[in-house]
Amino acid sequence: MTTTQDLAKQAAGRAAAQLCRDGMRLGLGSGSTSHAFVRALAERVADGLDVVGVPTSTATRDLALSLGIRLTDLDTDPRLDLAVDGADELDPHGDMIKGGGAALLREKIIARAAERTVILTDESKLVPQLGRFPLPIEVLPFGWASTTRLVAELLRGHGYEFPDPARRLKDGELVVTDSGNHLLDIGLTAIRDAATLALELNQIPGVVENGLFIQVADAVVVGRPDGSSELRELHPQRR
Ligand SMILES: O=C(CO)[C@H](O)[C@H](O)COP(=O)(O)O
Numbered sequence: 235m236t237t238t239q240d241l242a243k244q245a246a247g248r249a250a251a252q253l254c255r256d257g258m259r260l261g262l263g264s265g266s267t268s269h270a271f272v273r274a275l276a277e278r279v280a281d282g283l284d285v286v287g288v289p290t291s292t293a294t295r296d297l298a299l300s301l302g303i304r305l306t307d308l309d310t311d312p313r314l315d316l317a318v319d320g321a322d323e324l325d326p327h328g329d330m331i332k333g334g335g336a337a338l339l340r341e342k343i344i345a346r347a348a349e350r351t352v353i354l355t356d357e358s359k360l361v362p363q364l365g366r367f368p369l370p371i372e373v374l375p376f377g378w379a380s381t382t383r384l385v386a387e388l389l390r391g392h393g394y395e396f397p398d399p400a401r402r403l404k405d406g407e408l409v410v411t412d413s414g415n416h417l418l419d420i421g422l423t424a425i426r427d428a429a430t431l432a433l434e435l436n437q438i439p440g441v442v443e444n445g446l447f448i449q450v451a452d453a454v455v456v457g458r459p460d461g462s463s464e465l466r467e468l469h470p471q472r473r
Pocket residue numbers: 263264265266267268319320321322331332333334335336337338341
């Protein structure tokens with residue numbers, strides 16, 4: 235069954251596909267909203283649009299290939315023109331929590347490789363303050379329990395209270411990311427000074443990357459169930 239949220243995601247995906255131009259090297263995000271974009275992009279490719287994509291996950295790679303979108307990688311094309319991705323939460327500055335789909339590491343690398351990053355969302359993910367969505371933190375399997383202890387120590391030192399962090403499971407199985415790592419999901423309720431927290435988390439040995447995306451988005455497309463969408467520009471002086 236198609237929900238109103240699905241319709242909003244499709245509207246955002248269609249709007250983002252209209253931002254793509256011939257010759258562009260594109261970052262292709264992960265998750266259902268990004269996949270709505272990939273499907274809309276594939277329709278434009280079928281109509282003759284000439285682009286090449288770098289996928290942020292094996293799931294996106296498989297989808298793009300199945301729809302006839304040409305792919306490359308960052309070793310061949312280290313600079314991208316446009317990255318399009320989704321988010322789990324977006325605050326009024328465009329800062330985000332990402333990683334609900336376990337692809338945050340490649341998503342951050344690809345967003346940073348892109349001249350412009352456009353984030354697709356529906357109204358339900360726009361929040362006044364980040365933190366209700368549990369913050370994903372990608373950790374190396376080696377020493378994960380010790381890394382987790384250090385993460386918990388850092389967060390408690392900042393005054394956060396939360397249950398002991400556990401690694402993400404799906405269908406009872408430990409989730410392993412495309413880069414072979416594990417994920418912690420930590421519900422912090424309301425994150426204060428997300429920029430500092432993002433930097434400090436990445437100082438912990440064993441933390442590969444965290445799901446706080448600070449000043450990564452250049453623009454946001456908000457899709458609506460009626461099929462309309464709005465493009466909002468952010469951080470015009472950022473780069
Ligand atoms: O960060 C992500 C994957 O790591 C996704 O962008 C995020 O989880 C949103 O997913 P969806 O579009 O399915 O709601």
